[in-house]
Amino acid sequence: MPATPETIPPASSDGQPTVVVIGAGPAGLTAAYELARRGISCTVLEADSVVGGISRTAERDGWRFDIGGHRFFTKVQRVEDLWHEILSDDEFLVRPRMSRIYYDGKYFDYPLRAGNALRNLGVVEAIRCVASYLWARLRPPKDQTNYEGWLVARFGWRLYRTFFKTYTEKVWGVPVSSMPADWAAQRIKNLSLFNAILNALLPRRNQKEITSLIEEFQYPKYGPGMMWERCRDLVEAAGTKVVMNTRVTRIEHDRGRAVAVVAESDGVSTRYPADHVISSMPFSSLLTAMDPPVPTEVRRAADDLRFRDFLTVALVVPEEAGFPDNWIYIHSPEVKVGRIQNFGAWSPYLVKDGRTCLGLEYFVFEGDETWTAPDEQLVEMAKRELQQLGLVDASSVEAGYVVRMPKAYPMYDETYRANVETLRRWLEQHAPNVHPVGRNGMHKYNNQDHSMLTAMLTVENIVDGAHHDIWAVNVEEEYHEERSSSGPARGGTGRDAPVIPRSAFADDHPVNRVPS
Numbered sequence: 390m391p392a393t394p395e396t397i398p399p400a401s402s403d404g405q406p407t408v409v410v411i412g413a414g415p416a417g418l419t420a421a422y423e424l425a426r427r428g429i430s431c432t433v434l435e436a437d438s439v440v441g442g443i444s445r446t447a448e449r450d451g452w453r454f455d456i457g458g459h460r461f462f463t464k465v466q467r468v469e470d471l472w473h474e475i476l477s478d479d480e481f482l483v484r485p486r487m488s489r490i491y492y493d494g495k496y497f498d499y500p501l502r503a504g505n506a507l508r509n510l511g512v513v514e515a516i517r518c519v520a521s522y523l524w525a526r527l528r529p530p531k532d533q534t535n536y537e538g539w540l541v542a543r544f545g546w547r548l549y550r551t552f553f554k555t556y557t558e559k560v561w562g563v564p565v566s567s568m569p570a571d572w573a574a575q576r577i578k579n580l581s582l583f584n585a586i587l588n589a590l591l592p593r594r595n596q597k598e599i600t601s602l603i604e605e606f607q608y609p610k611y612g613p614g615m616m617w618e619r620c621r622d623l624v625e626a627a628g629t630k631v632v633m634n635t636r637v638t639r640i641e642h643d644r645g646r647a648v649a650v651v652a653e654s655d656g657v658s659t660r661y662p663a664d665h666v667i668s669s670m671p672f673s674s675l676l677t678a679m680d681p682p683v684p685t686e687v688r689r690a691a692d693d694l695r696f697r698d699f700l701t702v703a704l705v706v707p708e709e710a711g712f713p714d715n716w717i718y719i720h721s722p723e724v725k726v727g728r729i730q731n732f733g734a735w736s737p738y739l740v741k742d743g744r745t746c747l748g749l750e751y752f753v754f755e756g757d758e759t760w761t762a763p764d765e766q767l768v769e770m771a772k773r774e775l776q777q778l779g780l781v782d783a784s785s786v787e788a789g790y791v792v793r794m795p796k797a798y799p800m801y802d803e804t805y806r807a808n809v810e811t812l813r814r815w816l817e818q819h820a821p822n823v824h825p826v827g828r829n830g831m832h833k834y835n836n837q838d839h840s841m842l843t844a845m846l847t848v849e850n851i852v853d854g855a856h857h858d859i860w861a862v863n864v865e866e867e868y869h870e871e872r873s874s875s876g877p878a879r880g881g882t883g884r885d886a887p888v889i890p891r892s893a894f895a896d897d898h899p900v901n902r903v904p905s
Contacts, residue, residue: 394651394658397432405429406851409650409661411637412669414442416827416840418617419471420667421624421631423848430628432661434652436636439614440621442669443797443828444837446614446739447701449790452746453739454703456794458716458730459613460486460606463838467845472607475620481607482736487713491729492551492720494779499718501552514547521545539570555720559727560752561697561800610738613837635659637670639680640823647820651680665851666823667844669830671696671796675823676812683815690811693804694832698755699797701730701748702771705788708733710781711745724774725759727752747781749774755795764791799832809833813860824851826859839863 399407408424410417413435424431439445447454461481463469473481490497495509507515522545530538536557540549557565609615621631638658639651650661668675673691676683683691716730726749733745740746749771753759759767768789776783799805809832816823824847825831827840835843839862846857 394660396649396660396662399662406664407662408432408665408667408851409434409663410667410669411650411675412442412827412830413437413440413617413621413631413633414669414827414840415444415617415837416669416830416844417442417667418620418624419841420826420844420848421629422471422475422620423845424852425624425627425629427848427852429852430630433624433629433631434635434637434650434661435631435633436670438634440631440633441614441617443699443794444613444617446612446618447792449703449792450788451741452703452705452732452790453612453614454701454732454746454748454790454792455612455730455735455739456701456792457699457750457797458728458735459608459837460484460715461608461613461837462606463836465838465842468838468841471841471845472616475616475623476609480610480615482610483605484608484715484735486604486606486715487734488716488718489714490552490556490718490720491778491780496717497552506548506552510551518545518547518551521547534570535566536568536570537566540565552720555722556718556727559719559725562752562754608736610736612736612739637674637678640666640675640678640820641680642820642823645819645821647823664822666820667847667851668823668825669827669840669844671829672809672812672825672832675825675830676815679820683819687811687815690808693808695800695802695805696755696796696829697798697800698753698760698793698795700751700753700760700767700791700793702751702767703732703746703748703790703792704768704771704775704781704786705744705746706781706785707787708740708743708745710785711747712780716750719778721778724777725751726771726774726778729775729780744787747775760793764789767791796829799828799834801834805832824859831860833860833863835863 406429408429408431410420410431410433413433417433417435418440421431421433439447443457444459445456447456461472488499490499497509498505507518510518525541525543525545529542532538533542537549537554540553544552554565557568561568625631632652632654635652635654637650637652640647641649641651641660647663647666650663650666651658652661653659671694673694676687676691682688711731711733713734714731715734716728718728719726728750730748730750731745732739732748751759762770768791771789772783772786775781775786816825826843826847828835831843843859843862846855846859846862849855850857850859
């Protein structure tokens with residue numbers, strides 16, 4: 390028989406609720422910070438050795454890597470205020486936003502600027518693209534419920550194939566034609582070729598009336614992980630315990646309430662009593678950790694939730710081999726890399742004098758051939774692709790590092806909504822004091838600021854007796870980086886992800902395998 394877990398006394402006392410927070414990413418640490426603000430110490434359990442989740446700053450040999458790229462931009466004032474409580478103003482840099490699309494050996498502005506795009510395409514191809522656009526306006530696709538039809542109607546077939554198809558399929562691993570139009574509407578809903586041409590003719594400014602046209606953002610000088618490392622230090626100073634390298638194995642519940650969280654570290658199990666559990670661990674894992682176990686149909690729904698995973702190959706190159714962009718989208722179909730960051734363009738504090746570091750991002754499924762390849766093989770592939778794209782000669786690469794990030798993006802297939810609702814309903818009935826927050830915690834494609842807001846509202850629900858519906862955070866049409874010039878920004882921010890049919894994958898594809 391396994392040894393009985395040691396029971397840890399509550400972190401809080403004096404009649405305050407005992408709260409266990411699962412996960413030390415943006416949502417979990419924001420919850421701990423908000424509790425500490427109210428004088429409540431809690432226990433934070435983190436399975437990894439680094440805080441920040443996907444918003445961490447990975448470090449190798451003095452090089453710092455932003456996993457995924459994190460622009461600090463929000464329309465939620467309380468999130469903005471919290472960022473500046475945790476870090477001082479002089480610890481933020483104001484960075485210019487610059488992103489381009491790399492296709493056929495040329496760089497195209499992103500968001501698309503018609504003048505730049507048409508010049509790069511050349512006169513003949515530009516005429517063909519405009520003709521294709523006009524034809525699509527006259528004879529739009531009959532089915533615009535999918536991403537492909539929606540885009541073709543607004544850009545024409547030729548621009549769609551050049552600027553949207555390849556990259557989107559790299560990110561999600563499925564044909565664009567199987568994805569719904571509401572994803573496109575979230576990401577580029579105000580942008581068409583007409584709007585792009587209009588934008589090209591207008592003087593440059595810090596445009597916020599067309600989606601994605603913010604031109605500046607804040608950035609912590611040592612990367613996003615700096616925010617969460619500091620937050621950890623602050624909550625620990627206030628009496629909260631942040632326990633690293635500790636994996637949650639069970640959530641004990643009894644008579645309609647969770648009563649304790651059991652976690653394992655170095656083979657030793659520890660039991661943490663709890664009046665409330667705030668969880669940013671994957672929603673599916675949360676339900677399968679319940680003890681006694683959830684019913685079969687709930688377990689089946691949990692097992693049916695899937696994720697898209699992600700890895701970065703960081704290559705050290707001479708500074709002059711870098712580029713001014715934060716990142717470049719790689720639309721070239723002959724390479725696997727989807728996006729390349731220049732960490733030196735994010736912050737000079739991430740790199741070393743005379744050198745920069747390029748982060749080649751690969752969108753994968755955990756367990757596939759790219760994910761499981763040895764680091765040395767991945768570094769060689771990245772060097773080869775960098776040279777193949779004509780960006781940097783492979784011989785100029787001085788060092789390479791690989792950072793894997795499992796469960797980076799919740800997959801929205803045709804059953805996910807029903808599965809999430811099944812899990813929510815069971816929790817509400819059998820463990821209402823367990824509170825999912827954040828991207829993975831809610832299986833919801835949240836930005837960092839959305840994740841923080843769900844944690845803030847959850848703490849208000851627990852401590853202040855509020856009745857916020859945290860599932861309503863991010864349910865709106867407005868895209869995250871769009872701000873209307875006609876009025877004040879709304880309180881939430883908008884982001885969604887495509888609903889991807891499970892049938893788009895082969896039967897033996899990782900997304901269709903039930904996890905062991």
